[in-house]
Amino acid sequence: MHPTKAIPTRNALLDLDDNALLRHCHQETYRASGPGGQHRNTTDSAVRLSVLDGAVVALCADHRSQHRNKAEALRRLRSAIAIQLRMPVTPGGPLDPALSPQQGAWTLGKKDHRYARFIAGLLDVLAHHDWVIGQSASALDISTGKLIRVLSKDPHAWNAVNQARAKMNLVNLRRP
Structure with a gap:
């Protein structure tokens, strides 16, 4: 065995x-x-x-x-x-450390080995808030514009968010 x-x-x-x-x-x-x-x-x-x-x-x-x-x-x-792959977000709990501005997460490039974990954490927060940008940005303590700009730099993440939003009958995000 x-x-x-x-x-x-x-x-x-x-x-x-x-x-x-x-x-x-x-x-x-x-x-x-x-x-x-x-x-x-x-x-x-x-x-x-x-x-x-x-x-x-x-x-x-x-x-x-x-x-x-x-x-x-x-x-x-x-x-x-x-x-x-989505992981649950604890309501009111601490965010994934990969999203920490102190770690420079919001300035990572796609070639950085921490980037995939950062995008995964962002998508987890968006999924937790039913793909609503305003609520997700508020939970992340950033502006909606910054969240959209970060997502728009990654075509795969951008498409995944818009597909999930379409399933929720939300309009597609527009590129900045």
């Missing part, structure tokens, strides 16, 4: 370094079709990563190098985990 492997939480996954996160992933390589000339389909260079028993999947077949595709798929997987 095999011991059961503990399933890490979303935040635990996002906090892992690349090698540790890869150990939690199911990895597949395959030959991708499409543009790229005669060398595109000669090796299994495309990479598909999945985590949490296939709940979140990311793939990359953009490069001829399997290593480059794996690195890009891993970056995409972090983004997908942050955008797709």
